[in-house]
Each structure stands twice: as structure tokens, then as C-alpha cells.
Amino acid sequence: MYKIGKPLGEGAFSVVKEGTNKETGESFAIKIVTKAKLTDEDEIALKDEIAVLKDLQHDHIIRLYDVFEEAKFYYLVTERMRGGELFDRIVSKSYYNEKEARDVCKILFEALNYCHKQKVVHRDLKPENLLLQSEDNDSDIKLADFGFAKRCDNDKCLTTQCGTPGYVAPEILEGTPYGCMADMWSLGVIVYIILGGYPPFIESNQRELFRKIRRGQYEFHEEYWGGVSADAKDLISKLLTVDPSKRFSAEEALGCKWMQMGGDELAAVDLGVNLAEFKKFNAKRKFK
Template identity: 75%
Template sequence: MTGGELFDRIVSKSFYNEKEARDTCKILFEAIGFCHSKSVAHRDLKPENLLLQSEDSDSAIKIADFGFSKKVLTPNSLTTQCGTPGYVAPEILEGLHYDTKADMWSLGVIMYIILGGYPPFIEQNQRELFRKIRKGQYEFHEEYWGSVSADAKDLIKSLLTVQPSKRITADQALQHKWMLQDASVLAAQDLGANLSELRKYNAKRKFKAAVNAVMMANKLTSLGMNFKDNLKSESSLG
């Protein structure tokens, strides 16, 4: 995947509009729709797991990291609480049985970010973050969403629906009015202001990931040193 992360490619653009956002969402819905047709739930959809195959194409998007993926043999047969804060579906947080619809919630979060430039659920306190997710408390702030088409917002609402049975599938998302809208109409919907916000969000996300990587490296180094010290102690006793 030499093209790097999808979000890095988006924020490098000089111009950005709803057509480009729609084209990206279409690929994601098709990819997850294929997984779901094979009864596979990904369970950890987030920007870090959306990669580009090459530096030459914006459309060769690949979904990565199937470490949490699971076969869904029957509806609502999954029970493991897994995923990433901010993207995880409310039914998982509630400890309920769930299935592939949990992925559609995560795609709703990703679509919100792709269009708005920031996540729908933002809280420093994780307990408060999870409370908002469980209740589906988010809004379309006028400053960034006033110029976004009503159809795009309607699709997001259909994805960020707390009750899984009322949440749309990937196939239904692909048939939504916004997904079928004329390309020239969507190309006229400029997202320049939201692209600036997405750059800020992406920079924070990358910084947080870098900090976590350093913390993990330090922890592993510490564990390695303790392991060596224990070996020395054992050898001196032996």
C-alpha cells in the first residue's frame, strides 16, 4: 500500500467537493458490502485502516487490519466488545449482541468526517464520549454543514441510527439518493472550508498516534530491561 493513508491524500488536495467525497464513500460502501456478503464483520473501521494502493490513484482504496474481523453466522451473534473509541457502534458499548450493522455505524462516522472535516462524537472524557455515542448525540454545525447537501446529511443520519434494525445496509447506502446524484451537481458543492478543518483533525490524529507509538516503544523497552535484570538475578542465584 504505497499510497499511504486515505485521509493523508484527501488533506493534500488543493480543492475538495462533494463529488470527491461521494466517490470515496462509494468505494468504502462497496468494499464493506462485499465483506458483509461473505458474512464478515470488520469491527474496527477507522481512518488508519483506509489505505491507498498507489500514489497515482485516489480510487484504489483498500480496507486494512482485519484483526478484529469475525464471521457472522447468524444475525446478532457477535458479543465481543471491540473497536476504537469514537468509531464504535452503540450496541457494542451497550454490551448487546450485534452483527455487520456495527460496521455501518463506523462508516457513518467516517462519512461525517470526510464531509464535515471533524468527528461527530468528540469528548476528552471517554465516559462522556461513550454516553453520546450510546444516545446518538451529534449535530450538523451550521458553520461547516450549512453548505453540505441535505441528501448527504440524510445518508449520514441513516447510518448513525442507534437502533441497528433501523440502520441501513451497505447495499441500501449505495442506492441512496446522494450516492446516485449527478456528478456535476455534487462537483459544484465546494467543501474548501471543511477541508481546512479536516487538515487540523488529521494532524491531531497523526500526532496522537505518534505519541502512542512512543509510549508503546518505551513500555517495551522497559519490559525488556526488566526481563534482562530478572535473567541476571536468576543467573547470579544459580
């Protein structure tokens, strides 16, 4: 049914290759997972990821079309994302304003709101997992990599410590049970970077980084945030709230004042200085 082509990328126990539907000629990405490399825990996680992705049908979430199993491999057929990472697209711009930033954030909140309504927590939101389907459409953003995703019926049904250091929520670091609101913290970090051009929590020492996250210790530096609208900063502060019970949900974020503001007003806010900072941050992120 599919002709397997050139490699597109690889992970610890999988390789992603180009796949073409033999009947339609349509192009896909096929993740080929080597069973021998999987622990029992890895296999459970993979099956969880497949079950979650099969249920998620949203314009801004990567689509899983087919799953095949052979004696030595699993094959996951997904959408082909030709546009690369969202952050790479932003840094390729010569001009960047607050309306563009807001429109991107709105899409991310819509995708996450859908996940949370389906009782799915992503648990690893970070720039690498925000992809673009095409090279010429900035709004065709997809949320990807549901390898850590879990179903969760309430605010405190998960206990596993997972995620990426700069984006992880305080409640996960504290080792307390958590739920969907952990994703909202991670998205708060991403929104901060999209607007400011650098992360809210920066420390070369991981222990110090985690201490700052647990305390919610960050600031809006005047040099980069002076011109950013107060409503945008207000939303970030509602997301980077240490107490998850007081943190904004995706639905609340979509209803906030910044999301309702007129495009012309936001388009007038030039984020050129922040874009220069963003380019530095993105280069460092790639270097790691």
C-alpha cells in the first residue's frame, strides 16, 4: 500500500521515512519502530500514543492515518510536515509584529483546548513539537509528538515526572499529582518566548532553574517587553501561575482580552528587537 522512500529523521528506537501511497501518490511520513529496541515500558507508551492519536481529529494536531505491525517492526503512517519547526519559521522573518505572535498563540490554545476536552494531557510541549505542514503557510501549525501523552479524567490523575527542563510545570517538579494544567504552564513558557524572544526561566545550573520554576520567578524586562501590550503580559502571568488551581485553562486563555483585540492595534506593535533575541535563542536551542 505504501512505498517507503528516503529517511526524514530518527529517534532512539525508530526511524522516520518518506512514504508514498501507491494508489494515490500522496506523500506521508512513516515512523518505523524496531520492536527489539523497545522495553516493555516503551511498548506500553507506544500503544498509548497510538490510541491517543487515533482519537484526536483536529486541524492543528498531527494526524495518524494508519498503523501496521510486523514481526520486527511497527509502522505509523502520519501526515508529512514539510514546513519544519514553528520557531525556525519565526526566525526566518525579516519583520515580526504582535498580531502575528497572537495569531500563532491562538492556534496553539485551540489545539490544546481540544486535547483537554478529550481528556488528553500532552506532557511535553516545547518548540520542537510545534510543526508546520507547508513551507508557505504560517497558520498551518500542528501539535506533534504525543509520546508522553496520557488520558486524564481530573486535575490530579498523573504522577510520572516527565517533560523538558525549561518547560516543565512546578507541580511536576514538586512530585505532586497533576493534570491538564501542567500543559498550560508549558504553553505559558512558549507564549513568553514567542513574544519576548527568550525563555522566562534561564539558568545554566538545572537545580537553580528548577528552583526558579517552582517559585514562578521570572520578569518582563523593559528592554524587550516595554512595547508589548499589557493584555499579552497579563495572559502570560495567568499561565505562569505556580498554583495549578488558579492557572488559566486553554478555554480561559481563548476568552482573554488579548485574544479578542483588533488586529490593526496589535500589528502596530513591532517586535523587531525581540526577533533579534529570538534568533539567538533559537540558534542556541539548535546547538544543544
